[in-house]
Amino acid sequence: MFRNAPDSYYSAAASATTPDGAPRKxxxxxxxxxxxxxxxxxxxxxxxxxxxxxxxxxxxxxxxQDLLPDASYLPPVEEWTAIPQDGLEAANAASKRPLNNGNKSPGVQTYLERRKELSIDNTAAFRTIRRIPAAPGTHAPRLGNAYEFYKNLEVFSSYWVDTSLPKEANSSPEATENGNAEGSKQDTTPIHEKTHIRTGTGSQTPAEYRQGLLASFVKLVAYDFGCNVAFPRVEPRLHLHPPSPSSPASHIPATLTMIYRTPTDRNSARAGIVEGPLAALSCRSTTSFTTPLDSNLDLAREIVALLLTAQQRNREGKAEKPFGDGKWWTSVPRWGGGKGGPIGKEIESSPTPTAPPPTTADLVSDIKARIEGFGSGLGSGDNKRPPQKKARTSRPGGTMQIYDNYRKMLPPSSTWDRKARYMAIGKVGGAQGEWDDVFLVSCINHHIGFLRARVGKGLLDELEDGGKGRQALDRTTVWRSKWYDVFLAEERIEAMDVVWGIMAWSMRDTLNDGAAERMDVDR
Structure with missing residues (x-):
């Protein structure tokens, strides 16, 4: 509808001014x-x-190679990219491995498709997202499974400078829009055909945008391994139990997204049941790390996410112990064990003790008056409806539902998801193993990083029972990768290789794979 609009219309839209008439900066x-x-x-x-x-x-x-416990689960990039098109089908069947859900892992053909999708130039992909015709002499790319990722990345370009563009392209629009055209060429592209329009700063990026970008990137690989990325239905909390029985237990909440395994049973999948978690996704909105305190706080958030994931994986084969189970404040009636009495609006609705009960004569006269009034209403021809009944806010016994719930002695609500099958999927040695390798996909700015923590069973028991009889613990080793820029095609492909390795390692068939024998336990 705007195809025939004059260029002055778009120029006016691009050079919008503030209400006081000053140029927009x-x-x-x-x-x-x-x-x-x-x-x-x-x-x-x-x-x-x-x-x-x-x-x-x-x-x-x-x-x-150091991030994964077994580097053989990383995709062999040089070998797979050198496979000719004629032998791709045979190589794809040979590259599939058995998974712990009974299915086969994706092969080289799926990997090359994801690699091709992530190699698309950002400008061409943003044109497809914005439904702008392709540049003359080029074809519109097919985003395929990466459409959701590029859609979130295009939104990200409104707050962050696309580092895949040349420096002149990065600085020219800002200099032009700020009224400083010295040393830069005037951009004559109509505003409706622009693919990179930054309207804010990176610190103003909404949290849900970064969460959507990270989730869409991980889903590119997780779906092919029979997994999904979803928010926990119950608030994730890291539970801490102090050594002293007199000290109350505590918890640390965290905002995380989990990678769960989807059940192969159709009824369980339809019911929304998930298995795991396999790994966690953590996004932070902090953009300034100029002081050691900022770095330590960010590391603390990542450590909480890793320990929380390990704690949930350690729930396999266990039953939940409700917080406050057996305590006096969940078993002894209120008011110190007394009978209590009416509370709240019950006091207003309760009969006063001074009012005498109605006599039989009063009841008979009241019934006669009602009968006479009913007969007169029929003769008068008045068709008025009877008054509506008031909504019953109390039970037949006279007490309101809200006060009945208050009088019940119940512990706090459950912190376990009823539709989650907590399992330590991919753990070496099963649920009774001495340590667990926990993965975290971290995201700050427009970069993605990966962490692996080797959490010992002693530390998890320390958090749950407060350390009964233990004098020392093994240290918790955390491997951190470099930060991968998702705007750069080369780096996001490298990040995709790491996600592929994490999913292949976590979803491996632990019964017939023999990965524990090949793994270096000192890494």
């Missing part, structure tokens, strides 16, 4: 900073020392 781009907290810890951590209570030992800039 776009704030400068947010500078990129990254956390740099790398605490170190000894092999054995004595209990009682507050700085090393968890024994966090961070190994930064870990390669994908």
């Amino acid at each position: 776009i704030p400068p781009p947010t500078p990129l900073t990254f956390p740099s907290s790398t605490p170190q810890a000894p092999e054995r951590v004595p209990l009682g020392e507050t700085p090393l209570a968890l024994g966090i030992h961070v190994i930064p800039n870990a390669s994908p």
